[in-house]
Amino acid sequence: MIDVAFAIPGDLGAPTGGYAYARRLLAEFARHGVRAAILPLPGSFPDPTPEDVALTGRLLSEAAPGAVLLVDGLAYGALPPAAIAQAGERPVVALVHHPLGLEAGLTPARAATLMASETAALALARRVVATSRFTARLLARDFGVDPRRIVVAEPGTEPAARVPVRAAGPVSLLTVGAVTPRKGHRLLVEALRGLADRDWHLTVAGALDRAPACAAELREAIRAAGLADRITFAGAVAESALEALYAGADLVVSPSLFEGYGMALAEALARGLPLVATTGGAAADTVPPGAGLTVPPGDVPALAAALRSLIEDPARRARAAEAAHAAGLRLPRWSDTASLIAACLKEARAS
Secondary structure, three states, rough: EEEEEEEEEEEOOOOOOOHHHHHHHHHHHHHHHHEEEEEOOOOOOOOHHHHHHHHHHHHHHHOOOEEEEEEEEEHHHOOOOOHHOOOOOOOEEEEEEEOOOOOOOOHHHHHHHHHHHHHHHHHHOOOEEEHHHHHHHHHHOOOOOOOEEOOOOOOOOOOOOOOOOOOOOOOOEEOOOOOOHHHOOOHHHHHHHHOOOOOEEOOOOOOOOOOOHHHHHHHHHHHHHOOOOOEEEEOOOOOOHHHHHHOOEEEEEEEEEEEEEHHHHHHHHHOOOOOEOOOOHHHHOOOOOOOOEEEOOHHHHHHHHHHHHHHHHHHHHEEEEEEEEHHOOOOOOHHHHHHHHHHHHHHHHHH
């Protein structure tokens, strides 16, 4: 059994993919020889105040002397080397969902600053956990991380009840993810504007307070498109409520510009739900051939054409649902994810 201090910024209970990943690891670690303690960090990351940087450095220095520090990338990539150095002799392992500087909506200057910061921080990590093969390739190519220091640990996906294919009635569309510029909700509204003649309804499940200006602009775009009565905002939902939304869906849509993995896509596959998704980031690897239709990120006409094709053709949705279900059966489980990271943590301590 090894001791690990898992440094996580903000609210661990928040309904996002990154926090869900952390929660599932904490639930699994003990079965894989890891005794993990949460090390709460300030919630201001990835834009910490100088005071929060100083506090984080002090918290790292106060972790148990023999512990391995596993630091969530939302904080790690924004930490200056001096703060990381306060970890002392404790091995540091960085957990990277997707690079901070690649978040959509950043100014060029801010993106460049974050890219430089994350490059410097990753150079100090004894090991780096990437949550997708795509992110691992990106870290090696653009951030100078030695591939031998990278471990790929894709999110787990547990078995779920298969959603039946419905051929009649309005097509229920579901998109899952916080309303932020990177998730591309505005592009989805533009695509659906041209499909007003088809019978569909969209539910948007995701936090509306992560980027309030983006959420306000999305509401205005929906109003201007005349789609207010056909799009429902569910907001941030608990797991049980999200399960009900999946059960009521006919088609899951991801218009995201970039995904570090695409946990909502994997959850859809586990339920045998067909997909329309962009190939932004790791989503190109997550969505297998035949499980739906993929389009380039930002391509509204292609997104509209893919949606129209599956909305209009129940038989094609059914074939995609079969492929999605088969792919879902092959997905890694959370026990697999925790096992990979536990081995990485042990290697970091031993090296």
